[in-house]
Amino acid sequence: MQATDDTGLRAFIHSLPKTEHHLHIEGALPWELLRAAHPDKYQTAPASWHPGFRFRDFAEFETQLIGYAADFFTTPQRYHDCAAAVFRDRLARNVHSMEISFASGCVDFQNLDGREVADALRAAVPEGLSVRIFLGIHHNGWTPRMTPVLEEALSWSSLDGIDLHGPEDIPVSELAPAYWQRARDAGKRTKAHAGEFQGPEFIRYAIESLGVRQIQHGVRAIEDPAVVDLLLQEDVTLDVCPVSNVKLGVVGSPDAHPVRGLFDAGVRCTLSTDDPVVFGNTLEDEYLLLARHLGFTRDELAILAQPVPL
Numbered sequence: 001m002q003a004t005d006d007t008g009l010r011a012f013i014h015s016l017p018k019t020e021h022h023l024h025i026e027g028a029l030p031w032e033l034l035r036a037a038h039p040d041k042y043q044t045a046p047a048s049w050h051p052g053f054r055f056r057d058f059a060e061f062e063t064q065l066i067g068y069a070a071d072f073f074t075t076p077q078r079y080h081d082c083a084a085a086v087f088r089d090r091l092a093r094n095v096h097s098m099e100i101s102f103a104s105g106c107v108d109f110q111n112l113d114g115r116e117v118a119d120a121l122r123a124a125v126p127e128g129l130s131v132r133i134f135l136g137i138h139h140n141g142w143t144p145r146m147t148p149v150l151e152e153a154l155s156w157s158s159l160d161g162i163d164l165h166g167p168e169d170i171p172v173s174e175l176a177p178a179y180w181q182r183a184r185d186a187g188k189r190t191k192a193h194a195g196e197f198q199g200p201e202f203i204r205y206a207i208e209s210l211g212v213r214q215i216q217h218g219v220r221a222i223e224d225p226a227v228v229d230l231l232l233q234e235d236v237t238l239d240v241c242p243v244s245n246v247k248l249g250v251v252g253s254p255d256a257h258p259v260r261g262l263f264d265a266g267v268r269c270t271l272s273t274d275d276p277v278v279f280g281n282t283l284e285d286e287y288l289l290l291a292r293h294l295g296f297t298r299d300e301l302a303i304l305a306q307p308v309p310l
């Protein structure tokens, strides 16, 4: 009976026209591409794909992700190949609107030309899929090599916006608030990761100091009703990734995920996979988690899948 119910639910989730607005392209690398590039090193899928797997901390997760990225994303062409495969996959899952980010830290570490990476990602966008491309900048991303690149990035035609990335416990550069404003002045969209490992005060910082109205995660807003009110007043959208939150220990269990409370409070949320090459999740898994563990009805899942007015 359970299997029959799930089959119908899976078919419903598949049929929904969906968005995915929180996806790191390095973290979305299809396993087949990584394995094809390094067949000896990546024969079997990682332990972190198991549904019961939990990371010790963010550093353990980041080390795994950076290892894959360093091995694969060595050229702009590799970014193109990855993005083309990801876009094909999402079109087949009825995704019609995507936002992806690529990491300034990767561009820096791999000594790549950021504009060429953005152009390579743009060139991979197929007919029928809307894709916005963001440059993800770490809290301390203003390195000597990257500072002039970040200045130039605001004029890249293939770049739609910027995002704040990386471990939340590292202080954000004091250059960030003015840079986020200049990005908007240059016609770019702005968003930020917040409210994942740092609490609601960091969400307030992202809204009030960086001026964003779109937050990646943001789930720890639930700890402070005043910050939930701020999300509502400022019409902020949270791009939530429940499987990521569970595996990284941001929440104790799927049943305890704050997306239920945030949704019920009227906060606009969307669902995404974050870094599926590490978590082993699909976009359908995110919807299934909400239905199975948080009592989301099909009508409620359809609301989460809707295009976001931005």
Ligand SMILES: [Zn+2]
Pocket (backbone or CB within 6 Å): 022, 024, 193, 216, 274
């Ligand atoms: Zn993320």
